[in-house]
Amino acid sequence: MKFNINKLAAMIAFASCLTACSSDDSSPVAEGTSGEVELYFDNGVAGDALLLGSSYTNGNGESLAINRLNYIVSNMVLIKADGSEYVYPKEESYFVISAEGNLKSAMLENIPAGDYTKIRLGLGVDKQRYLQGETAQQSFWDLAAGYEMTWTWSTGYKFINFEGTFTSAQYPQEKIFQVHQGSNTSTDNYREITLSLPTTARVRQGELASIHFKVDANAILDGINKIKLGENMNQAGTASSIMGGENLIKIAENTLQMFAVDHVHNGAGSPH
Template identity: 65%
Template sequence: MIFSIKNKVATLALLTFLTSCSSDDDSQMASGNGEMELYFDNSVNGDNLILGASTYTNSNNETLKINRFNYIVSNFVLIKEDGTEVVYDKESSYFIISEEAQLNTINLENIPAGKYTKIRFGLGVDQQRYLQGETAQQSFWDLADANNMTWTWSTGYRFINFEGTFTAPTLTGEKTFQVHQGSNTATDNYREITVTLPNTARVRTNESPSVHFIADANKILDGNSKIKLSEAMNLAGTSASVMGGEKLMTIAGNTTSMFVVDHVHAGGAEH
């Protein structure tokens, strides 16, 4: 009996010691900065997005072959489990995701250690940044221009560049389409999006989580509101384009549901 009690006391002391050490280690690692990777996996209504090869039929009964799907994400805010918000450095917070250029990964650096449960970010370039002028953002402007994400400086950035060909029941043969979302003097089509992580992203000095986003290109035309490309044809009847007006505002609304987080890897990239 005495031996059994001694064993129990020793076991309890060991557990207390290990718990204390674990708590101390976690407290120590919770200080300092770490990194977080964001990986954007482009899809179409649950299927992998394959440029120029596969076709995708939406609920408008229009069949699309996508040749380009690029977009700008920006202004990242990481939200901890206690609601604390960590605003990523604005000067470094503009990125291009491009399926054709295989730009899919963003590395956020100098992130305060902590447990993160939500991420808020922008789709496009906010007016505050744009109004700082071309010189202030020359490096990103050049990158955007190289990836077909600009008009002229006076008309600004394309937030989304979505292009390809399509067929529709009301049309004969295959037509081209272009959807270019951006802001203009009449409307501000920059949108903020908040996603909830399915499991905690724990940032430590020695632990860099990878957050796996899925972006659904189908939401652009076939989201909460429906846009028919067949109703955006040019006068010659050869192509459809959406670059302004009410349709573009509708698309801007649709894009707020374009992103979800599929999973979070605790220790890095395993997409």
């Protein structure tokens, strides 16, 4: 019988992987210890990867070339199967995610060791945090401003900054679009989203649990509510801007469908 060393090596590697994964799965929780959780955001458009500058046609019959997708995620809560929650410290719980700036992850530190089955996160900055005042959040305000995620202090944060150009049957010549989602004096557009994890996030000392989100930018305009850029043109007919009003409330509802958890990786590394 001919000996195939390559097959033997493959079998050994497979067996080692099974042993490691099995050991990982049953690793006990050491009380009083903590680990890290990475939230990784993979931006896409209707199932395709988001490539800035590339064109995508949505269900509204408009072709968008996206050149900016920035958003704020916040107020993370990790939830166990029994319903008990770990609320991440509020002062540390605000992150800018930027396709333009290649900011794709939020790192949560000192998470109590345990097995978590759900996550809740906010999209934007909640009213309670905003009302703490500028001094209490100066460093995050400065970070957000650097990614075009603020107006003036009196008008607050942009929760989503979604920009580019578009064409349609009505507007065959390229037009600029800007969607800036935020709260205002009349409407609170901050939203929280709770998602089940497809596999348990096992937080252990010295290890990293990585939760991989798929983010669908198409949902902003082409979600439960269908919002046409061509119906939101300025008086000059040169650009479409959505920064307030009823459509912004509809967009806030759409963004509840913008995030999904694709997979969870437990261990020392965080491949995506």
